[in-house]
Amino acid sequence: MTSSFLAPVVDEIHVPLRQWLALQAELLIAAAARGEPGAADVLRFAGVDGGLQGPGLDLDTARLAVAKDHWFADWPDALAHGDDTVDARFETAADAVHEGDLDALRRLLDEEPSLVRRHSPFPHRQTLLHQVAANGIEAERQRPSPANAVDVLRLLVERGAAPDAICDSYGGGNGATTMCLLVSSVHPFDAGVHAALVRELCRSGARVDGIDDDSAPLWTAISSGYTEAAEALVDHGARVDQLCLAAALGDLDTVRGHFAADGRLRPGTRSERIAPRGPTLPRGQLVEYALIWATAHGRRHVVEYLLTKEPDLRVTEPLFHSTALGMARYHGQSDLVALLDRHAGGA
Numbered sequence: 001m002t003s004s005f006l007a008p009v010v011d012e013i014h015v016p017l018r019q020w021l022a023l024q025a026e027l028l029i030a031a032a033a034r035g036e037p038g039a040a041d042v043l044r045f046a047g048v049d050g051g052l053q054g055p056g057l058d059l060d061t062a063r064l065a066v067a068k069d070h071w072f073a074d075w076p077d078a079l080a081h082g083d084d085t086v087d088a089r090f091e092t093a094a095d096a097v098h099e100g101d102l103d104a105l106r107r108l109l110d111e112e113p114s115l116v117r118r119h120s121p122f123p124h125r126q127t128l129l130h131q132v133a134a135n136g137i138e139a140e141r142q143r144p145s146p147a148n149a150v151d152v153l154r155l156l157v158e159r160g161a162a163p164d165a166i167c168d169s170y171g172g173g174n175g176a177t178t179m180c181l182l183v184s185s186v187h188p189f190d191a192g193v194h195a196a197l198v199r200e201l202c203r204s205g206a207r208v209d210g211i212d213d214d215s216a217p218l219w220t221a222i223s224s225g226y227t228e229a230a231e232a233l234v235d236h237g238a239r240v241d242q243l244c245l246a247a248a249l250g251d252l253d254t255v256r257g258h259f260a261a262d263g264r265l266r267p268g269t270r271s272e273r274i275a276p277r278g279p280t281l282p283r284g285q286l287v288e289y290a291l292i293w294a295t296a297h298g299r300r301h302v303v304e305y306l307l308t309k310e311p312d313l314r315v316t317e318p319l320f321h322s323t324a325l326g327m328a329r330y331h332g333q334s335d336l337v338a339l340l341d342r343h344a345g346g347a
Helices: 017-033 037-046 059-069 075-079 088-099 102-111 113-117 149-158 178-183 186-190 194-203 216-224 227-235 243-248 252-257 283-296 300-307 324-330 334-346
Strands: 014-016 085-087
Touching: 014 017, 017 037, 017 059, 017 075, 017 085, 037 059, 059 075, 085 088, 088 102, 088 113, 102 113, 102 149, 149 194, 178 194, 178 216, 178 227, 186 194, 194 227, 216 227, 216 243, 216 283, 243 252, 243 283, 252 300, 283 300, 283 324, 300 334, 324 334
Parallel strands: none
Antiparallel strands: 014 085
């Protein structure tokens, strides 16, 4: 197995967190000196990439970068947790997850089965299963997923990983399950294993509508722009009972069902909310929001239908502040750019 360039070599299994981080700061200085690309990623993630300029990376900058890489506020914040313990076996297992080294991972779980249920001592508090998503963790572990990521996920679940466990990434809560981290992560998408991982996680028992039954995974996939991940959720039973969700998924029959015979939204149609902690979408602009997300996911037949409702094309969605035309341009939907341009010109 190829270990992370920030993996300290230690004699003990349980290492005080302050010692682990001090060793990592030294490793980061050495990696920066030899031009290790991952060192620049860590420094950039921490917002201190200017530390590579000049004669070399200084110790204070390296300490700050290591602390922030683990999601501490700064080095003093990390040292406040210095008496916590880092389990070197857990960190090695996490490296195996990201490398796709099934043999090493299986061996570690054979030696210490409880590793699969443990949480990282660092502020994100991720389990090994969370780390399959490569999201909300250290910069050196945020990279394209291994080709056998589905096998890694399956092994972890077989060994007792909880599919719906919560970590503390991005504030924790019901948006910090493996599923929500997964469907919003670019790294499995870049590796071409995004939908396959979603399907395997669904088969493993993860709640497809979220742990609070609020469609958080589906909203997360749609608002993050990952069409295949959203479709995989629906294939495994995710509800599509909101106008914006139906529009993004290209479900024209359900979209039509939200409108009465006079062409207006049915009286029972309520405001919608982008998952539990997201912004509320007022009823008066649901047509515009539905159009925006239909455009983002390339659903031309839905876009054409919604354009008959005379939407205000100046309306922006609340996450990225994009119009429908902006979404079409961002996602390279040239046919929809032309369609929306024509409609705007004729309005």
